[in-house]
Amino acid sequence: MSAMKRRYSASDVALAQFERAIAHMDLDEDLVAYLETPKRELIVHFPVYMDDGRMKMFTGYRVHHSTVRGPTKGGIRYHPDVNLDEVRALAMWMTWKNALMNLPYGGAKGGVAVDPNQLSRNELRRLTRRFANDISLLISPEGDIPAPDVGTNPQVMAWIMDTYSVAHGYTTPAVVTGKPLSIGGSLGRAEATGIGVTITATAMMKKLDMKPEDTRVAVQGFGNVGSVAAHKMWEHGCKIVAVSDVNGGVYNANGLDIPGLLAHVAETGTVIDFPGSDRIDNRETLTAPCDVLIPAALEGQIDERVAPDIRARLIAEGANGPCTMEGERILLDKGVRFVPDILCNAGGVTVSYFEWVQGLQSFFWAEGEVLERLTRLMAEAFEHVWRASQDKNIDMRTAAYTIAIQRVVDAVEARGIYP
């Protein structure tokens, strides 16, 4: 493990962001302690038979940060570096994201420390079913609703839904979102996060008087978020000059042919070796000459070592927690603007909410209706955060946090503390 990974704590970042925001609010310190503390944290160790007949132990997590505004909602991540500190941070970020979007949810996150690319499909299915079983004391359509995150996808959600349904004796679509369409998924869900990134990034570009045709974009990560965001920004008229995935990056100062790149990735599984591009590495993607940078990979990517070399004027955070506090401070001091993660990538959970509502009612919407509602909610949330940042003269993340935290506080005060 690299030195960076050892000293980086996602929870420290989440708490520092929270503390920076509450400095602009008038909150009782007991209430602050309550908001900083996760409600419950489950760690499960479980065995899975591998295809070679050996049994292997895995560790998984499900953390509920807050249940005050409703059932908890948040994804499940499969990645070798998943740990309690990270899942705890991601759960807290979900609380603020859901509150900022005014979704009737608290915040949760889950994960398993595993590299899904090292497993066969059958191993992945057995691991998912066993993990779903072992966290089933927490998940339910009324209590806690998982969704995809890094390393998971609609198929994994289908297995979780099936495992839960078999145990209960009836099909329960609303226990997860991000499902395949064939079992009650929502139209528009797969693209929703990337679309939301584009809605909020382009709204910010408008405020900063950045014309799409003069805007160069770099995207770190080419998964479900980065690939859709790159495509939508390209459709919007921007030039996508740099893109990377886990294998490395590609660069073309005149703009990459994004439909061609998507076809190349579909065929080869990676962006590298895309004809007509130069090979760059991960760091060079972040520091590429561009106007908008979209980090759409993992947290902690933009730290004090890379931030001084970043040339973008605007960072649109497709990932959760892509900036460390030090990295962000350097960029803010340089005058770089942000669309913070809890706003920028909230399109995914927003359409998850639509999927959950459709599932509970067994009444499904047309794609246009999903996208129209998504666009409206994202645009409204963006304007709200922008206005708060202008009115109080605070950065966009702090503005987003103050709105979100106040909504959670209002719910705590309305409900009161038991007993």
Ligand code: GLU
């Ligand atoms: N994993 C996504 C996120 O970080 C989506 C969560 C959800 O849809 O519940 O927001």
